[in-house]
Amino acid sequence: MLAIKSGKTVSALEESYLQMVWRRFKRHRLALISLIFLIFISLLSLAAPLITQYSYDQSDPEHSMEAPSKLHWLGTDRIGRDLYSRLIWGSRISLSVGLVAAAVSVIVGTLIGAAAGYFGGVVDDILMRFTEMVMSFPVIFLLLTIIAIIDRSVVNVMLVIGLTSWPGLARLVRGQFLALREMDYVEAARALGAKNSRIVFRHMLLNCMAPIIVNATLRVGGAILAESSLSFLGLGITDPPSWGTILNSGRHYMRFAPWITIAPGVMIFLTVLAFNYVGDGLRDALDPHLKR
Amino acid sequence: MGKYLIRRLLQMIIVLIGISIISFAIMQLAPGDPIDLLSDRNATPAEKAHIRSLYGLDKPLPVQYYNWISQVLKGNFGNSYVTGKPVLAMIMERLPATLMLNFWAMVIIYALAIPIGMVSALRQYSWFDHIVTSVAFLGKALPQFWFALMLIYTVGLRVDYIQISGMSTYGVNWASASFWQVLSDRLSYMILPLIVLAFSGMAGITRYMRASMLDVVHQDYIRTARAKGLSEKKIVTNHALRNALLPIVTLIGFELPILFSGSVVIETIFSWPGVGLLAVNSIFQRDYMVVMAFNMLGAVMTVLGMFMADLLYLVVDPRIKLE
Numbered sequence: 089m090l091a092i093k094s095g096k097t098v099s100a101l102e103e104s105y106l107q108m109v110w111r112r113f114k115r116h117r118l119a120l121i122s123l124i125f126l127i128f129i130s131l132l133s134l135a136a137p138l139i140t141q142y143s144y145d146q147s148d149p150e151h152s153m154e155a156p157s158k159l160h161w162l163g164t165d166r167i168g169r170d171l172y173s174r175l176i177w178g179s180r181i182s183l184s185v186g187l188v189a190a191a192v193s194v195i196v197g198t199l200i201g202a203a204a205g206y207f208g209g210v211v212d213d214i215l216m217r218f219t220e221m222v223m224s225f226p227v228i229f230l231l232l233t234i235i236a237i238i239d240r241s242v243v244n245v246m247l248v249i250g251l252t253s254w255p256g257l258a259r260l261v262r263g264q265f266l267a268l269r270e271m272d273y274v275e276a277a278r279a280l281g282a283k284n285s286r287i288v289f290r291h292m293l294l295n296c297m298a299p300i301i302v303n304a305t306l307r308v309g310g311a312i313l314a315e316s317s318l319s320f321l322g323l324g325i326t327d328p329p330s331w332g333t334i335l336n337s338g339r340h341y342m343r344f345a346p347w348i349t350i351a352p353g354v355m356i357f358l359t360v361l362a363f364n365y366v367g368d369g370l371r372d373a374l375d376p377h378l379k380r
Numbered sequence: 381m382g383k384y385l386i387r388r389l390l391q392m393i394i395v396l397i398g399i400s401i402i403s404f405a406i407m408q409l410a411p412g413d414p415i416d417l418l419s420d421r422n423a424t425p426a427e428k429a430h431i432r433s434l435y436g437l438d439k440p441l442p443v444q445y446y447n448w449i450s451q452v453l454k455g456n457f458g459n460s461y462v463t464g465k466p467v468l469a470m471i472m473e474r475l476p477a478t479l480m481l482n483f484w485a486m487v488i489i490y491a492l493a494i495p496i497g498m499v500s501a502l503r504q505y506s507w508f509d510h511i512v513t514s515v516a517f518l519g520k521a522l523p524q525f526w527f528a529l530m531l532i533y534t535v536g537l538r539v540d541y542i543q544i545s546g547m548s549t550y551g552v553n554w555a556s557a558s559f560w561q562v563l564s565d566r567l568s569y570m571i572l573p574l575i576v577l578a579f580s581g582m583a584g585i586t587r588y589m590r591a592s593m594l595d596v597v598h599q600d601y602i603r604t605a606r607a608k609g610l611s612e613k614k615i616v617t618n619h620a621l622r623n624a625l626l627p628i629v630t631l632i633g634f635e636l637p638i639l640f641s642g643s644v645v646i647e648t649i650f651s652w653p654g655v656g657l658l659a660v661n662s663i664f665q666r667d668y669m670v671v672m673a674f675n676m677l678g679a680v681m682t683v684l685g686m687f688m689a690d691l692l693y694l695v696v697d698p699r700i701k702l703e
Contacts, residue, residue: 217391220686221398226637226678229644229659233671236663237410313523317645320525321660335526342533349533353526361521368517 112373119369122362129359133179140173144328153345163347165337174334175351181330182312182356185246186363189311192250194304197257198293204258205265206288216262223255228317235323242325249314257303264296298374302367309363316356331356381694392687396680400452403676404445410668457673462665467673471655477547478642478654481570485577486635493582494628497589498621504594512586519583528576528649536572543569545651573650577643585631593624626697633689637681641674 114120132139148168156163162171204215234248268274269292277287312331318324319332326333331352338348423431432438436447451458457467500512536544543549552565596602597620605615640655647656655674662670694700 217394217398220391220395220683221402221679224395224399224679224682224686225402225675226641226644226682229641229656229678230675232644232660232663233406233675236666236671237406309521313521316523317525320523320645321648322664335529339529342529343537346533349526349529353523353530356523356526357521360523361518364517364521 109370109373113369116365116369116372118365119372122365122369125358125362126366129179129362130183132176133183136176136180140170140176142170142173144174144177145169146173153341153348155345156347162351163345165334165345165348166341171334171348171351174329175331175355177328178331178334178352179355181242181325181328182315182332182359185242185249185315185325185330186308186312186359188246189249189253189315190304190307192247193254193307193311194257194300196251197254197303198261198300200254201258201261201263202265202288202293205262206269206284206292208266208269212262215258219255219258222252225252227252228314228321231314231318232321232323235318240323240325245315245318245325249311249318253307253310253314257300257307260299260303261296264299265292268292268295298371301374302371305363305367305370309360309367312356312360312363388687388690392683395683399676399679399683400449401445403672403679404448406675407668407672408441410666452676458669460662460667460670462662462667462670467669470658470670471673471677474653474655474658475640477652478647478656479639481547481573481646481652481654482577482639482642484570485574485581486639488574488578489581489585490628492578493585494589494625496582497586498593498616498624500586501590501593501597501624502616509590512590516583516587519579522580524576524580524643525645525649527579528572528646531572531575532649541568542571544572547652569650573646573652576646585628588631589624589628592627593620596620596624599623627693629696630689630692633685633687633692636685636688637678640681641678 113123146169148164151160151164151168153166154160154164154168160170160172162175164170165174200215200219204212204219230252231248234252235245238244238248274287274291277291282291315324315330316332316335319330320336320339322336324330324333324336329337335349335352335356338345338352342349429438436444439447448458455468457471459465460467460470463470496512500509503509532544536542547566547569549565552562554562557565602615602619605619610618641659642652642654642656644656644660646652647654648660651657659671659674662668662674
C-alpha cells in the first residue's frame, strides 16, 4: 500500500522494518521502561545548568556532610558540596564516557572482526592472535596501568576503555562474516564485480547489524561500569566528577554520611541495568527468526 | 588431533610473545626516569650514568627487551623500585591470601550455580526460573565495589563478629589458638568478600549451566530415555546432568587467572593482603616493575587457562573430533 506512493518504495519498506522492530521492542516491558529511564536521565544531564541550584564544585564547609534536606535534596559531601548537583553534572561525564567508549570499542571491534572474517588466511591469523593478546590482560588493571601512565583526561579515559574492550565483538563479527562469506548474495555481488569495500560495507555488514547493535548497547553499560571502577580505585575523572568519583569520595565517611556513597551507586546500577535491558529488548526485536 | 595440538601450541606461543612485547611497550611509556627512583636525589650525572649502564638502560630498546625477556623466562622479573626485593618474591608472598579467597569463592559459586542453573532449566519459565534470570540480570549490572560498600554499611559496621579489613587478627594463629577459634577468626574476615565475589561470579555460571541444561534436555537421547520409561530422576541425574556438565568443566580453565590474580577491586575494599592489593599499591607508588609483572602474569594465566579449556573440552567430550 505504501509502495504505491511512487518513488518511495525503498524507504517505505525500511520504515516498516523499523516499525516492526519498534512494535516488538515495546512488548518487552522492562526494556521499554529502561529506554524511558535512559531518555529521562539524558535530558536531566543536558539540562544540568537549569535544574541545579549549586555548581558541582561549590563547597560550603559550614554545611559539611549534611543529611538530605529541602535545601540539599541528596545531602552534602565532606566539604559541603551539594550532592544532587554533583550527581546531575556527573551524569554528563558518566553517560558520555559510556557512549563514546562503546562507540570506539564497536568501531574497532567491527573493523577488525570484519577484516579477519572476510579476508581469512594470514590476515585472519594475525588479527585473531592480536585480539587474543589484548583479551588476555586483566582488564581493570590494564586500564589502571595505562591511565596511571598517561594524562588522565576525559578523552583518554574514553579511548583507553574503548581500546581495551573490543575483542569480544571482534570475535563475534568475525564469526558472522565467516558464515556470511559463503552466502549466495555475496557470491553474486562478487560475480557482478563489486569491490571488496562495497561487499563488506553494503552487503555483509548490513546483514550482521543486529548483533552489533545489541552488543553496542550492552557495551555502554560495561563502559560505565569500567569508568566507575577506575574512579573508585582513585584514577577517575574529577572535574566535573563522574559518578564513580563521587562514590569514591564518600567511601571513608560511610558511617557518618552514607548518602554520599548510596546515591551515585544507585545511579550507576540503574543506568547500567537499563542499558542491559534495552540491549535485551533489542536482541528480541531485531532477530527476525524469533517469533513472539 | 596431534596436528591440532601443535597448531594450538604455536598460536599460544605467538600470543605469549605478543603479550610480552605489549607489556614491555607499556612499561616504556611510563613517565619519569627510573634512574631518578633508583639513584640518590643528590647523585651526580656521572653516578646516574653509571647506574643507567648497571641496569642496562643505556642500550637500544630491542636489546633491553631481549635482556628483560631472557631474565623473565628464568623467572626473574627484576627488583622492585620501592622495596628493592625481587618482584616475583613479592608476588609469591601475597599469593596464598589471594588463592585462599578465590578458591573458596569458586567453590561457593559452582556449588550454588550448578544446581540453581539446572533447576532453572528443568522448570523453564516457572517463577523460580524468572527469579533466577532477573537476579542474574541485576548481578551483571551491580557495581561490585558498591555492593561491597553497601554490605560493609548494612552488615559490616553493625555486626561485631564481621570484620571488614584484613584477613586475620594479629596473634590468632594455629599455634596459639584452638582450631575452631582460628577458623572462626578467618571466617569473620572472609565472609563479606566471599559474598561479593560469589554473587558477582554466580550470574554468569548460572546462566551458562541453564543454557547447557536446556540444550541437553532437548536432545534425542533424553527423549529415548523417557520413551523407554526411565524415571524422571534417573533421566536427569544419569543422562541430562552428566552431559550438561561437560561445558561447565571447561570453564575451570577460565578460572585460572581469577584464582591467581584475584580481584583488584575486592582486595582494595577489604584491604585483603593479596596480589591484587599489591598491584594497586604498586601503581600508586609508581613501582612499574611490579605493575608490569602483574599485568604480564595475569595475561599469561589467561592464555594458559584458555589452552587448558580447549584441552579439557577434547578430553571430556569424545564427540569432538578434529581433523
